[in-house]
Amino acid sequence: MSDVAVAPARPRRRSLWSRFSAKSPVVLALLALVLGFLIGALVIIFSTSAVLDAWRGIFHSWDGLFHALNVTFNNVGAAYRDMFTGSVVDPPQFWHSLTTGKQWDYSLTPISETCTYATPLIIASIAVGIAFQTGVFNIGANGQAIMGGIAGAAAGSLVQLPAIIHIPFTLLAGVIGGLVIGAIPGLLKAYTGAHEVIVTLMLNYVIAFFLIFALLSTALQQPFQSNDISRTMHSSAQLAPLFGTASGLRVSYGVFIAAAVVIFAWWLLDRSSIGFDFRVTGANPHAARASGINARRVVVLVFLVSGGLAGLAGVVQVASTTHYIDGNFLIGNAGIGFTAITVALLGRNRPMGIVWGSLLFAALGVGGRQMQAATGIPLDLATIIQSVVVLFVASPVLVKEIFRLRSSAASGIQLATQGWGS
């Protein structure tokens, strides 16, 4: 009862840890990351036969134990080192470029790749995050992104325009593609009360099959091809690499679009009147109604915004990397619309949190490939680490317990899943 609900007064004395954590949930995310890597290390230990063999020898002599520890650190260290050098920077290589001024393309490839993967992910995650903050569970970002990709590929390949018009035209086509698909669950929820989770989830399948259909249609299919691949976008519609095609670095002008989306999302959520309506509706739909907020309008609007941004993510991915869309694209595990849900959770639906979360996920994925190539440890380890991090971020109490944090950082953590109940 209300007797218990009295807000606890602030503790007078706090440990350094808790002072740290109570102020910033960032610390919590970082601790979750540490746990992710620790558990990842355990997985490496138990799945690498060289390490296990070394541990079998520890009972023979002291040397055996040292040997086992040595092998363990070597293997785990090598895996994580490759992950780092493959996704951020390889220090000796970087130093070489710095001192000689040569091979910059080679030194910057890892970070360029990470940014390339992060760019559409940031946009898609923000699309999802905005919906979550409004209490709307948009599971359909993947479908919306696919539709954005289809529309973008069509606009980029079927029309001939000068680049200055063609690029905005292509992007706009992607936005509209996602927006139209987003409007369906929005309108259904607002006017019939259909649950958005069901509708968006099911639409993902519809759109995945529509993609196959579109790719096999004479209009969009790559000429003289029998498999499901679209026409290639004209260069006037492509988002060019930042450092020119000759550099070999894939990171494109798409990063500026992502940056613009981050700024837009910050303005929308923190500064705009409609964003205030979104947040009030998400935090307390009853109070929103009593305060004169039109719930239908909010639901439709947020789905338009979320769908439109997801569509933008799709078209940016197409226009900056492959320049065509094919049947493998954006479906299944590769679907950024699904990864975006996790990243939005990780970033607590905040624009900057999402940027860091996307960079982390992209780096784990890109670095994981390097690790797989160099050490033979499967790429799945990256997925395990990603999953563990999200698991811990979603259970702040557990992390606090593990690291013995006293004061409550949980008050700053909102579960992003409140949309389920509505």
Next chain:
Amino acid sequence: MRVELRGITKRFGSFTANDRIDLDVEPGKIHCLLGENGAGKSTLMNVMFGHLQPEEGEIVIDGETVTFANSGQAVRRGIGMVHQHFMLVPVFTVAENVVLGFEPTKSFDRLDRKKAADEIRRVSKEYGLEVNPEAVVEELPIGLQQRVEILKALSQDAELLILDEPTAVLTPQEIEALMAIMQSLAKAGKSILFITHKLKEVRAVGDVITVIRQGHVVGSVPPTTSEAELATMMVGRDVILTVNKEASSPGENVLEIRHLVVRDDRGLAAVDDVSLDVRAGEIMALAGVQGNGQTELVEALAGMRKVESGTITLRGQDVTNKTPRQMLDAGLGHIPEDRQRDGLVLTLSVADNLVLNTPRRAPFARRGTRNLGAVAANAEKQVKDFDIRTTSIRELVSSLSGGNQQKVIVARELSRPLSFLVASQPTRGLDVGSIEYVHRQMVNQRNEGMGVLIVSSELDEVLALGDRIAVMHQGRITGVVDPSTSRETIGLMMAGATAGAAHV
């Protein structure tokens, strides 16, 4: 059964809800625990019932120290609890509810309904608690539902019965019946712990009154202690129980409700042909036990519930079936019944909550972009003007006490141009200081010529504030009377008698 609490201390973080509390409940006695909301009564009960574990202190039953890890263990030691919010399954019968959790069964695990019903009849008869075992709980009036809760505790062989704010939802007549039951149970040797914040009740029924304040026991006193003395013990200072207000000088009607019919969520006519006028410069107090259509009436006024038929006129303008936005723009101030549900967004700051329903009004926003400077300036001003106790305007409103949360709502509503004010249960759960404050604000509005409609189930509040009192029962207005009317008359009207009949 004799239950002693010795030095019970319960902390939540650094907040001490119970500080070395000693309590001694004797068999055959009604022990009253009196304290304001937030004094720590419910925490203490939850400790006693095994819901919470105390940091220090012990519970001693008949000389034996016990610890309860959960409420099941407490029940097995003979402690029964009647919760403020009933823990009954509405669609089950009385008998099914009473035996829930330890059902008598026949072969193949089938529920033995007859045995269950017999058990009810036995316990009912033993303690004089008449109730039909076959009746479905949701069809029973609240008073009888509570009786089922008591029966349930008794049939589990409770020797100590804890009643947590049992009178909050009852009519005056039902309260009297409950008190009679409590006395007969005590006579049968049961120990009773009666938790309340109402002074009249403890004096009427208690054998011992223990007053707690801010987690401490202030003292144990006999029921002969005067109300004023008890109130002083509760709040630690002299409290004016009445509201000082000058005679009203009402003007013309500002709110006219004509033949209003509003349906509740189940589709039943919760407001059934209600007509009511409120004049400028008067406080109309709408009395009645909760759940008699007041909530639906206010929701219809605020544009949050569809009007089936009839009209609502605000300052000569038809406002029937407008949206909440249109009602806000028409100048309707609304202090909602459930402030945390409808009035506030707990995860937003004090500053944001102070502009919750006017975020687009100049100067708070311009062309779609919010002016956070203006929002902050407004918040600083309101916090000062309305004495909202908060460490910062950026603090989440959830960290404020109930009284200060209500002040946020009052400040927000009264700081925008209003044509009419509706306040629903405006002081529920507030401490005495905040109650006085809210009451003074209502009277100030009325003195400035505003029409004010106050909905309250607290008779004291209705009598203290109202210039006229309308009584509502089962969706109808049973009468509009003068505040000099006796409590008994209003009590009868709350139970359905019309004004004329009640006087006889």
